[in-house]
Amino acid sequence: MFNSTVGIRPPLVTAIIPLYNKVRTLARAIKSVERAGRDVPIEAVIVNDGSTDGSDRIAEALADRHKWISYVSQGNQGSANARNRACKLAKSQILAFLNADDEWQPNHARNLIDGFNIDPSISLVVNSWRRYTDGKRRLVRHFDVAPGIVSNHFLSMAWGDSYAAPSATAFRKRHFRGTGGFVETLVDGQDSALWAEAALCGRIWYTGRAGAVWHQDTSQIPMDYARRNRQSKYENWLEARIEMLAGTRPMGVALNGTILRHQMIENLICDCEVNGSMAAVMGIEWLRDARAETLEKWGRTDLAEAIRKTIPGSKPLTRLSHRG
Incomplete structure (x- = not known):
C-alpha cells in the first residue's frame, strides 16, 4: 500500500463529506480521499446528519483509525447544513466537496490546487467527472464550457449542462465565507445556488482534468x-x-x-x-x-x-x- 501524505503536514485540501445513510459506500469514498493524498496533504471532515443505517458507526471507526479524519454527528438537518458545519471545521483554504457515495480520482486534489494557484480571484475550481447510473457507466458528457475561466456559467445552467458536479468541485475558503455558504432554506438546488454565487463573487475555473466519479442511484433521487x-x-x-x-x-x-x-x-x-x-x-x-x-x-x-x-x-x- 502506498504511503499517503494525509495527516502528515498541514492540509492543503479538506474533503467536505456530509453523511446520511451511506453505510455501503462511505469506506470507498474515504479510500478515494486517501489515494488523492499521495502527494497532497489532505484532511477529511465527516458530518453525520442523523444516519439510521449504521453509517455513523463506520464513520466513527474511520476517524478513530485515521488522525486526518474529523468526525461530528448531529440530528438530521439536511445536507446543506452538514456541509456548512464541515466547512467551519476545515483547517485548509480549499474546501473540496465529496458525497459519501462518490469517489475522487487519484489526481483530483492536485488538479484543484493547480487551478486555484492560477489566480487569487478564482473562487471555484471544477474538475471533470464521469458518472455511473445504477452501477452502469455513462459516457462522459461534453459541456458548453472549455478548460479555463468559465464565462458562460448561467447560460450553461440554463441549457441543462451541469458541468459542476458537487464531488468534482472545490471552493476557496475566503470566497465561501463571503457567500454565506450553502443556502439551507432551499429544498433543492443548494449546490447550484452556491456555484452561482461563485460566479458573482469571483471567477470559476474549469480544469477539464479528471476529478471524480459520480455514482447516481436513481432510486434515491428525491x-x-x-x-x-x-x-x-x-x-x-x-x-x-x-x-x-x-x-x-x-x-x-x-x-x-x-x-x-x-x-x-x-x-x-x-x-x-x-x-x-x-x-x-x-x-x-x-x-x-x-x-x-x-x-x-x-x-x-x-x-x-x-x-x-x-x-x-x-x-x-x-x-x-x-x-x-
Missing part, C-alpha cells in the same frame, strides 16, 4: 418530493438574486469581466419552463402556476401559456426556450 415541497427552490433564489443585484447596480454592467444579466435571466426562464412543465405533468397546480407567473413577469407569456395547457399525465413540453 425530485418528486422536491417539486411537491413548497419550500423555496433554485428558481426562487435566482429570481431574488437578480432583483437584489438590480437594486445595487445597473444590471448588464460587466461583473467580473462577464455581462451576467441576460445569462441569469435566461437561466431563470429555462428552469421555470422545465420545472413548470414537469409540475403540470405531475398535476402540481400551485407550482405550475407559480412558474407560469414568473415566466409572464419576465416577458415569456408564450411559455406560460404552453405550461398551463399541459395536461397532467402527458409528456413534458419540448423545451421552447432552448437554444436554437
Whole structure:
C-alpha cells in the first residue's frame, strides 16, 4: 500500500463529506480521499446528519483509525447544513466537496490546487467527472464550457449542462465565507445556488482534468418530493438574486469581466419552463402556476401559456426556450 501524505503536514485540501445513510459506500469514498493524498496533504471532515443505517458507526471507526479524519454527528438537518458545519471545521483554504457515495480520482486534489494557484480571484475550481447510473457507466458528457475561466456559467445552467458536479468541485475558503455558504432554506438546488454565487463573487475555473466519479442511484433521487415541497427552490433564489443585484447596480454592467444579466435571466426562464412543465405533468397546480407567473413577469407569456395547457399525465413540453 502506498504511503499517503494525509495527516502528515498541514492540509492543503479538506474533503467536505456530509453523511446520511451511506453505510455501503462511505469506506470507498474515504479510500478515494486517501489515494488523492499521495502527494497532497489532505484532511477529511465527516458530518453525520442523523444516519439510521449504521453509517455513523463506520464513520466513527474511520476517524478513530485515521488522525486526518474529523468526525461530528448531529440530528438530521439536511445536507446543506452538514456541509456548512464541515466547512467551519476545515483547517485548509480549499474546501473540496465529496458525497459519501462518490469517489475522487487519484489526481483530483492536485488538479484543484493547480487551478486555484492560477489566480487569487478564482473562487471555484471544477474538475471533470464521469458518472455511473445504477452501477452502469455513462459516457462522459461534453459541456458548453472549455478548460479555463468559465464565462458562460448561467447560460450553461440554463441549457441543462451541469458541468459542476458537487464531488468534482472545490471552493476557496475566503470566497465561501463571503457567500454565506450553502443556502439551507432551499429544498433543492443548494449546490447550484452556491456555484452561482461563485460566479458573482469571483471567477470559476474549469480544469477539464479528471476529478471524480459520480455514482447516481436513481432510486434515491428525491425530485418528486422536491417539486411537491413548497419550500423555496433554485428558481426562487435566482429570481431574488437578480432583483437584489438590480437594486445595487445597473444590471448588464460587466461583473467580473462577464455581462451576467441576460445569462441569469435566461437561466431563470429555462428552469421555470422545465420545472413548470414537469409540475403540470405531475398535476402540481400551485407550482405550475407559480412558474407560469414568473415566466409572464419576465416577458415569456408564450411559455406560460404552453405550461398551463399541459395536461397532467402527458409528456413534458419540448423545451421552447432552448437554444436554437
